[in-house]
Amino acid sequence: MTVHVRYFAVLRERAGRERESVEIEPMTARELVDRLIRERGLGLPSPLIRIAVGGAFVEDGSVLADGDEIVLLPPVAGG
């Protein structure tokens, strides 16, 4: 199945892209993030990255579905 990932802030810069569609086996939201950390060199510890699916933040164990719109959000500190 395919999910659509959007990267924000430092994650977008590290991933070198703003959005991408990813082919996945059935997996949880956190498993996808861990995979993207490795494949895209996101360079942040996984627990720091928050995951939203379909416009709402989800728990790590939330199971992804075909077509999910996923947003990955890092903490941002600038002011």
Place this chain on the structure above:
Amino acid sequence: MRSFFFLRWPVADMFRLTSDPIVPTHRSDDQAGAFVTFKGRVRSRNGGRTVLRLEYEAYAEMALTEGNAMVGEAIERFGLVDAEIVHRIGLLEVGDTAVWVEVAAPHRREAFAAAEWLVDQLKWRVPIWKREIYAEGDSGWIGADAPPGGGKFEVEFGRRMTCLHEVGEAGARLLGEARVLIVGVGGLAVGALPALVGAGIGTIGLVDPDEVETSNLHRQTLFAAADVGRGKVERAAAFATRLRPGMRVETFPHALEATNADALIRAYDWIVDGTDSFAAKRLLNAVCRRHRKPLVTASVHRWEGQIMTVMPDGPCLACLFPQSPPEGCVGTCAEEGVYGGLVGLVGSLQATEVVKGILGMSILDREVLLVDLRTSDVTRLARTSRPDCEGCRGELPGSDDPLEVSRLEQAASRFGAYRVVDIREVGERPALAVPHLHIPMSRFDPPSGPMVLVCAHGVRSLVLAAELASLGIPAVSLRGGVSAHPELADAGPG
């Protein structure tokens, strides 16, 4: 040039500013039978506060033009022979003369009336601000007095806001009674401050220890080039009272610290986060929760901003980001750069949250709003409370280091299920009173699943946690070890 008896027309120095003690000219003119002199002095009490000294600041060019025009007008209006005003600027001590007004008229009635009219007009028309420095160490900028004639300026100032259906007279009153604290007078404050002043917020507090730097100006546009090297809170306060002279601005040229945060935050109704460090944001989050004060927090990165409002009973910042990023992990404006127009926008959104919150309108209390100005995308994401969140309980972050916890409960909120592993060598005392595995560090073989490592003082366990983290094994160290946590020690003999 002085005004001579035959010259009854405004001349350039009927209104003067001086940074030295005032020496009046004591003009004399044979046509004048009545001289009225008004002397304004620095007094030691104001609004229940003890005033140590005063600082006057003028927008000199405009003050001189307006001041001279005003005196000329008085001469015409009251048929005066002569008039003179001298106003001090700079630092004044209690008892010093701050302003001197002298009026010469043929008869006493015009002289008294003109002197009073001039003092009222002076406070209302001439751009001079005073900062009171209090015995408690803080200070407040006070703009010109409300204009004569029943606050006509205030009414006109607020008219377009009050016209809004959602505001009205009642809403305007709520805004006028509100006390809003802005912590961090940087880019975000540039957007927030003008919008809050414009909305008619009655009292604004400003907290920042820094001085204006040249590299700030491109995004902190309420400052001017001439402000470089001067205190940010003072310059921002001067901006606010120029915009709306009757408002109150309280300045705190200090950093927000765990030691002063409670006292500062307690004194306000709404808190705006203008800080640029995650540690400061977490501190604000915790202290606002502790005192049940709403917090509008935001941050910016290059072209992107995040903003959310933390209400006393809603999800907090630590619910969304339970851990602080390690140093250098997420950049600051200094390291990463930031588009100047972004901070004005995000800060203005923060002010809007405050205004709407005061008016009871819907706010971002269960969402985070993401703005990306590169693409013009705006995204709203729903957020919920996290069970057992220490930020919600108003607790300060025990440790900003992802390798440490200060209490076992923090490991629960970080990992869910976890094991306690005692890594001390065989024979070290006291034994742990909580369920645990004992795997001495000298022959450590990691068990499966997340773990909290415990040793005597938290040093060996931190080293081991770092080593395990580098292998991708979830482990944290209990800060301070058993010696800092007597409640974990077995009280029995041995």
